[in-house]
Amino acid sequence: MKTSLRILTVFEIPIELDISFLLLILFIYLMAILNIIQLELAVLITLVFVTVVIHELSHSYIAQRYGVDIERIVLLPIGGVAQMGEIPKEPRQELYIAAVGPMANVIIAGLSYILFLVTESVTPLFVSAFILQFALVNLVLAVFNLLPAFPMDGGRVLRAILAERMKYVRATELSVSIGKIFAILMAGAGIFLPNFFLILIALFIYIGADQEYKATIISSLLGDLKVENIMTSEVMTLSPQISIEEALEKMFQYKHMGYPVMSEEKLEGIVTFHDLSNAKKENENLLVSDVMSKDLITTNPNEEVIIALEKLTKHNLGRLPVVKDDKLVGIISKTDIIKILNLMKNKAK
Numbered sequence: 001m002k003t004s005l006r007i008l009t010v011f012e013i014p015i016e017l018d019i020s021f022l023l024l025i026l027f028i029y030l031m032a033i034l035n036i037i038q039l040e041l042a043v044l045i046t047l048v049f050v051t052v053v054i055h056e057l058s059h060s061y062i063a064q065r066y067g068v069d070i071e072r073i074v075l076l077p078i079g080g081v082a083q084m085g086e087i088p089k090e091p092r093q094e095l096y097i098a099a100v101g102p103m104a105n106v107i108i109a110g111l112s113y114i115l116f117l118v119t120e121s122v123t124p125l126f127v128s129a130f131i132l133q134f135a136l137v138n139l140v141l142a143v144f145n146l147l148p149a150f151p152m153d154g155g156r157v158l159r160a161i162l163a164e165r166m167k168y169v170r171a172t173e174l175s176v177s178i179g180k181i182f183a184i185l186m187a188g189a190g191i192f193l194p195n196f197f198l199i200l201i202a203l204f205i206y207i208g209a210d211q212e213y214k215a216t217i218i219s220s221l222l223g224d225l226k227v228e229n230i231m232t233s234e235v236m237t238l239s240p241q242i243s244i245e246e247a248l249e250k251m252f253q254y255k256h257m258g259y260p261v262m263s264e265e266k267l268e269g270i271v272t273f274h275d276l277s278n279a280k281k282e283n284e285n286l287l288v289s290d291v292m293s294k295d296l297i298t299t300n301p302n303e304e305v306i307i308a309l310e311k312l313t314k315h316n317l318g319r320l321p322v323v324k325d326d327k328l329v330g331i332i333s334k335t336d337i338i339k340i341l342n343l344m345k346n347k348a349k
């Protein structure tokens with residue numbers, strides 16, 4: 001289901017508003033109409049979201065120049081997310097991509113402050129106060145994003161600086177540790193003050209640090225490993241015309257949890273134990289072709305394992321058929337990849 005609305009495209013990057021974001025904006029203006037909050041505040045919040053888009057666009061623009069694919073920018077109530085391909089592991093490039101976002105906020109803050117100074121004497125007090133607040137919010141955004149911890153831009157800046165002096169994985173480990181220490185100090189301050197918001201941000205940073213660590217370790221362990229290096233070439237397949245009962249029997253016999261469905265030489269779909277046993281409860285007389293999933297997500301022998309893993313995770317799948325020149329040449333499962341990861345991790349120790 002599509003849950004976001006495309007509003008415009010800049011540098012060939014689509015900018016979309018998530019439904020939850022639209023509801024939030026609607027809610028804020030409703031509050032303003034009902035005089036629960038000032039209209040100025042509603043407008044200020046709207047403008048801040050515009051600067052969030054500019055922030056994400058500046059990351060995306062530089063990333064694009066280094067050849068990173070930018071899928072889209074989505075605005076959510078918590079801020080903006082630029083969905084992009086893998087960021088280069090070239091420290092200098094990562095540094096520029098990460099630093100340009102907060103820099104955009106600094107520039108907006110500076111320009112707004114200049115506007116404030118120039119117009120202060122000729123505009124009504126509430127207008128100049130508004131401009132000043134806008135400048136201040138941007139300054140706060142810049143500082144917040146530069147906190148030296150993942151998932152903030154500052155965490156990336158820190159890693160990039162460290163990675164110029166040491167290995168990428170080591171730089172990640174070190175910056176993740178610094179981020180975690182930072183989060184713990186922040187949570188401590190939050191409890192001491194007490195400030196619930198600080199505790200929440202600390203938690204967010206701690207979790208973000210952990211995720212970044214795992215993602216980096218996985219991608220560095222898998223390296224340039226290709227699907228063909230670890231796929232299973234002898235693939236058990238099922239015919240779409242057999243009954244689910246028959247298919248289940250085969251599954252028990254061969255002990256795999258998912259099978260490509262082939263008629264003649266053509267890959268028609270993929271079916272899992274889960275699909276079959278669920279369908280059996282409903283109607284025993286169904287055929288494999290009735291319950292298999294037809295929108296196939298596939299990989300190819302030359303694809304990097306890390307990309308295949310991303311596909312598996314993104315679509316919440318257990319296995320991908322490996323297809324070359326329209327022919328099924330193998331299958332790769334999440335379990336296979338995890339096994340390889342564990343082997344590599346033990347080897348790296």
Ligand SMILES: [Zn+2]
Nearest residue numbers: 101102145153
């Ligand atoms: Zn950013």
